[in-house]
Amino acid sequence: MRTTAATAARTTLLLAALVAPAWALRVATFEGFEIHHNAVRADFVPAEVARSHGITRSTSRGLINIAVRRRTESGATAPAEATITLTVFNLADQSQAVRMRLVREPEALYYIGEFRISGNDTYRFEAEVQPEGAARAYRLRWSQQIFAD
Numbered sequence: 001m002r003t004t005a006a007t008a009a010r011t012t013l014l015l016a017a018l019v020a021p022a023w024a025l026r027v028a029t030f031e032g033f034e035i036h037h038n039a040v041r042a043d044f045v046p047a048e049v050a051r052s053h054g055i056t057r058s059t060s061r062g063l064i065n066i067a068v069r070r071r072t073e074s075g076a077t078a079p080a081e082a083t084i085t086l087t088v089f090n091l092a093d094q095s096q097a098v099r100m101r102l103v104r105e106p107e108a109l110y111y112i113g114e115f116r117i118s119g120n121d122t123y124r125f126e127a128e129v130q131p132e133g134a135a136r137a138y139r140l141r142w143s144q145q146i147f148a149d
Helices: 002-019 047-053
Strands: 026-030 033-041 061-071 077-079 082-089 095-098 101-105 108-116 120-131 138-147
Touching: 026 138, 033 120, 033 138, 061 082, 061 120, 077 108, 082 108, 095 108
Parallel strands: none
Antiparallel strands: 026 033, 033 061, 061 077, 061 108, 082 095, 082 120, 101 108, 120 138
């Protein structure tokens, strides 16, 4: 029971770090799925959470979080697994493929990935998300400014 409480606390801290500031949280809706996505500078993640999830805390690293939720018949949502392919581009159009890894916790399921950042730049994210059981993959594209020190 103690382990579950600690895991839930870590999840809460990670998700809070990834959705702060609130304006940076993004949600895309596709045919019965919600795809929540956000990116932050990796040093924003609390040290304990970073250690437990193998995240490199650094001002030169970005962290992306994607959570896929399936809408149920009751209108609620439930976590859904997915295959995610993600590429990040800087303003000079240099690209980085980002390896997304699944984080499974008692009350949460999400994917995280790390990428290099430098200076103050606007990053373009292009993701293809294939939720388990979905008839097709969904494309996400968004830009986000991330400031490195």
